[in-house]
C-alpha cells in the first residue's frame with residue numbers, strides 16, 4: 658500500500674517536472690517588441706506605390722537631429738527631403754531646375770523608439786524572410802526579420818511599401834551633404850512655385866505619413 662502511494666507520488670512528480678508541463682505553465686511568453694532603430698544608420702529602400710517605384714537613400718541620424726531621404730524616381734529626377742528635429746524640412750533638387758520648398762512641422766524626426774506600443778500581429782513570411790509583424794495606430798505595418806532583428810519591410814496605410822535592401826548600422830553621411838542649397842533661403846515666390854516637383858501622390862503621402870508621425 659505504502660509503496661503504491663510512493664509510485665503514484667513519483668509519477669506525479671515526474672509529470673510535474675516534465676518539459677510539457679513547464680511549457681504549459683509558461684504560455685504567457687512575452688510578446689515580441691520591435692527593436693528600436695539604431696541611432697545612426699544608412700538604408701537603401703525600394704519604394705513601391707501603385708506600381709510606381711523609387712529608390713530612397715535613407716540616412717537616419719538621431720544624435721545630430723536629422724534625417725535624409727534622397728529619392729530617386731524611376732527614370733526621373735532626384736528629390737532631396739531633408740528633415741531637422743526642430744520641425745524644419747527642405748525638399749529640393751540639385752539639378753538645373755533649382756527647386757526648393759520648405760515646411761515647418763510641429764514635430765521632429767522619428768525617435769529611435771517610435772515603434773514603442775505597436776500592436777503585435779504575429780509572424781509572416783515577407784520578401785523571403787520570416788518576420789515579426791507589428792501595426793501602429795493604423796498608420797504603418799512593420800516587418801522585422803526574426804533572426805537578425807533588422808527591418809525588412811514597412812507598409813504605410815496609403816499602400817506605400819518600403820523594402821529594406823541594405824541596413825548599415827553606424828553609417829553617417831558627412832556634414833557637408835546636409836546643407837540645403839542657397840535657393841532654399843531666397844525669400845521670393847519660389848516656394849509655392851516649386852511645389853510641382855513633388856509628384857502629387859508622393860506629396861500627399863509624405864505629408865500625410867509625416868503628419869501621423871507624432872506618436
Ligand SMILES: *[C@@H]1O[C@H](CO)[C@@H](O)[C@H](O)[C@H]1NC(C)=O
Pocket residue numbers: 741743744745
Ligand atoms: C532648424 O535647423 C535647421 C538646421 O540647423 C535650420 O536651417 C532651420 O532654420 C532651423 N529651423 C528653425 C525653425 O529654427
Ligand SMILES: *[C@@H]1O[C@H](CO)[C@@H](O)[C@H](O)[C@H]1NC(C)=O
Pocket residue numbers: 706707815816858862
Ligand atoms: C492607388 O490606386 C488606387 C486604385 O487605383 C487609388 O484608389 C489610390 O488613390 C491610389 N493611391 C495613391 C496614394 O495614389
